[in-house]
Amino acid sequence: MITFKNVTKVYQGKSQDVKALDDVNLHIEEGEIHGVIGFSGAGKSSLIRCANLLERPTSGKVTVNNQDLLRLSPKELREAKRDIGMVFQHFNLLNSKTVFTNIAMPLLLTNTPKDKVKKRVNELLNFVGLSDKADNYPDQLSGGQKQRVGIARSLATQPSVLLCDEATSALDPETTKSILELLKKINREYNITILIITHEMGVIREICDKVTVLDSGKVVESGSVFDVFSQPETKIAHNFVSSVMHDEIPDSVYQLLQKQEDRHQIYRIVFIGESAGAPLLSQIAKNYNVEVNVLFGNITELQGTPFGNLVVKFEGEDKEINRVIMHIHQQKVTIKEVLADVS
Amino acid sequence: MLVDWAQISEALWETIIMVTFSLLFAVVIGLPLGILLVVTRKGHLWENKYVFTVLNSVVNIFRSIPFIILMVAVIPFTRLVVGTSIGTAAAIVPMVLFSGPYIARLIENSLLEVDPGVMEAAQAMGATPRQIITRFLIPEALSSLMLGITIATIGLIGASAMAGAVGGGGLGDLAITFGYQRFDTMVMLITVGILVIMVQGLQSTGNILSKKIRRR
Numbered sequence: 001m002i003t004f005k006n007v008t009k010v011y012q013g014k015s016q017d018v019k020a021l022d023d024v025n026l027h028i029e030e031g032e033i034h035g036v037i038g039f040s041g042a043g044k045s046s047l048i049r050c051a052n053l054l055e056r057p058t059s060g061k062v063t064v065n066n067q068d069l070l071r072l073s074p075k076e077l078r079e080a081k082r083d084i085g086m087v088f089q090h091f092n093l094l095n096s097k098t099v100f101t102n103i104a105m106p107l108l109l110t111n112t113p114k115d116k117v118k119k120r121v122n123e124l125l126n127f128v129g130l131s132d133k134a135d136n137y138p139d140q141l142s143g144g145q146k147q148r149v150g151i152a153r154s155l156a157t158q159p160s161v162l163l164c165d166e167a168t169s170a171l172d173p174e175t176t177k178s179i180l181e182l183l184k185k186i187n188r189e190y191n192i193t194i195l196i197i198t199h200e201m202g203v204i205r206e207i208c209d210k211v212t213v214l215d216s217g218k219v220v221e222s223g224s225v226f227d228v229f230s231q232p233e234t235k236i237a238h239n240f241v242s243s244v245m246h247d248e249i250p251d252s253v254y255q256l257l258q259k260q261e262d263r264h265q266i267y268r269i270v271f272i273g274e275s276a277g278a279p280l281l282s283q284i285a286k287n288y289n290v291e292v293n294v295l296f297g298n299i300t301e302l303q304g305t306p307f308g309n310l311v312v313k314f315e316g317e318d319k320e321i322n323r324v325i326m327h328i329h330q331q332k333v334t335i336k337e338v339l340a341d342v343s
Numbered sequence: 344m345l346v347d348w349a350q351i352s353e354a355l356w357e358t359i360i361m362v363t364f365s366l367l368f369a370v371v372i373g374l375p376l377g378i379l380l381v382v383t384r385k386g387h388l389w390e391n392k393y394v395f396t397v398l399n400s401v402v403n404i405f406r407s408i409p410f411i412i413l414m415v416a417v418i419p420f421t422r423l424v425v426g427t428s429i430g431t432a433a434a435i436v437p438m439v440l441f442s443g444p445y446i447a448r449l450i451e452n453s454l455l456e457v458d459p460g461v462m463e464a465a466q467a468m469g470a471t472p473r474q475i476i477t478r479f480l481i482p483e484a485l486s487s488l489m490l491g492i493t494i495a496t497i498g499l500i501g502a503s504a505m506a507g508a509v510g511g512g513g514l515g516d517l518a519i520t521f522g523y524q525r526f527d528t529m530v531m532l533i534t535v536g537i538l539v540i541m542v543q544g545l546q547s548t549g550n551i552l553s554k555k556i557r558r559r
């Protein structure tokens with residue numbers, strides 16, 4: 001649906017040039033919700049703005065809906081943009097116009113007949129739950145309501161792609177949740193492909209199917225949310241995952257561990273799916289001559305699948321512990337990784 | 344001391360004519376000029392370094408000439424346009440040249456205040472440059488444009504007083520001839536009073552309109 005091919009974006013600065021995107025290759029499938037995460041300045045906004053040519057790549061190719069955007073004439077590009085909706089962090093609504101006119105704007109630009117405009121806008125108002133606010137002005141709305149207007153506006157022309165640049169970053173957690181729900185609903189009911197930019201891993205966990213980690217203009221990791229969350233390959237991805245999964249060992253526990261000499265006896269076990277951790281541990285305690293001591297653990301949910309994380313200490317003879325490790329390794333289905341030595 | 348009310352009302356009428364027509368022509372010149380000053384700047388819709396530099400300099404030159412000097416300096420041009428260099432119609436020419444560039448600056452400022460995000464949204468939904476100006480930039484700036492026009496109008500009232508110097512007539516002229524040259528304090532006080540009321544009235548009307556527009 002959206003393809004970035006060798007996309008590089010360089011901003012010409014006064015003293016030096018900034019390479020905001022560095023040879024980015026990325027493919028976003030039709031119907032998926034794809035999240036791009038990265039620190040401030042990583043190039044996220046530059047990337048999403050290249051997807052509708054608000055920013056022209058310095059080199060490379062951007063394809064949306066099988067159209068090579070860079071080869072379109074200005075007129076064709078404007079046409080293409082009607083198929084690409086965009087939602088902004090700061091909503092970017094017209095303060096001088098009512099909610100109704102704001103949502104109608106993309107249709108008014110093409111002189112759509114009045115009755116059609118009215119029908120479509122009312123439909124959208126209903127969809128985003130703002131039917132009673134049609135005649136209000138943006139400054140009479142809360143942030144969440146403004147974003148709903150922004151979303152409704154982006155859908156007016158029935159696009160097949162929706163670009164969201166930090167669509168929830170100006171909102172509180174509750175409102176963020178409801179906006180994310182709305183985006184999910186859009187994806188489900190209209191089968192609209194969504195590219196969402198964020199610096200919050202919570203947003204990715206909440207609604208994305210795929211995630212791409214951007215760092216200094218480069219794609220450092222990309223894959224299904226499940227894979228990246230359960231097995232982050234890069235340190236930066238791991239840090240983002242930790243920020244929402246809380247799989248870091250708490251300081252108090254960590255300090256306790258520091259005092260002990262036999263730190264090599266401590267392991268991290270990650271469970272995925274149905275298999276809960278308890279049966280495995282009790283099996284080990286029963287069948288092997290080791291003491292199992294759970295130091296830290298939590299279970300969260302990832303896209304509807306339980307996802308557990310345990311830090312355990314095995315006490316016993318080295319030989320016996322090695323057998324336990326062997327045993328755990330054999331349970332390939334349930335255990336993704338075992339990390340020795342917390343430090 | 345007798346006050347000649349007919350004379351005062353005639354002067355008032357002349358002032359109104361001068362200010363209204365100057366304003367009209369000044370807006371006709373200033374609005375496109377102000378828009379061009381915005382859209383030709385770097386990174387904007389019709390970025391054009393040469394057009395911007397030329398327009399910007401022209402506006403600066405006109406803005407730096409004091410009105411009284413401008414009035415005298417453009418006399419040949421005034422004669423060319425209205426056929427004479429004295430009278431109410433003749434006063435309008437320098438007033439337009441004085442106010443047009445001023446209004447251009449005010450309009451430029453108002454347009455620059457518009458949140459760049461709005462323009463971005465317009466571009467993202469596939470608006471043409473023309474639509475971006477007429478359907479996004481101007482409506483968003485209208486309330487502040489209204490205040491700018493109010494300020495420009497008040498400036499024109501001030502200029503119209505000086506226009507008496509080229510026989511333009513009007514309240515300012517009356518105040519000067521009677522008050523300053525004939526020591527008729529009463530007429531001077533009355534004309535000044537009328538001018539104060541006019542300015543006050545204009546400013547309040549402008550404020551009210553601006554507020555109304557913000558919500559429409």
Ligand SMILES: Nc1ncnc2c1ncn2[C@@H]1O[C@H](COP(=O)(O)OP(=O)(O)OP(=O)(O)O)[C@@H](O)[C@H]1O
Nearest residue numbers: 011018020038039040041042043044045046047199
């Ligand atoms: N118009 C511009 N001109 C010059 N440099 C720019 C411009 N836009 C972005 N940059 C630079 O490009 C780099 C990437 O910026 P970008 O806005 O894409 O990052 P981001 O990941 O969206 O950051 P944030 O999370 O802060 O929004 C930064 O170093 C930024 O300073």
Ligand SMILES: [Mg+2]
Nearest residue numbers: 044045046166
């Ligand atoms: Mg950004």
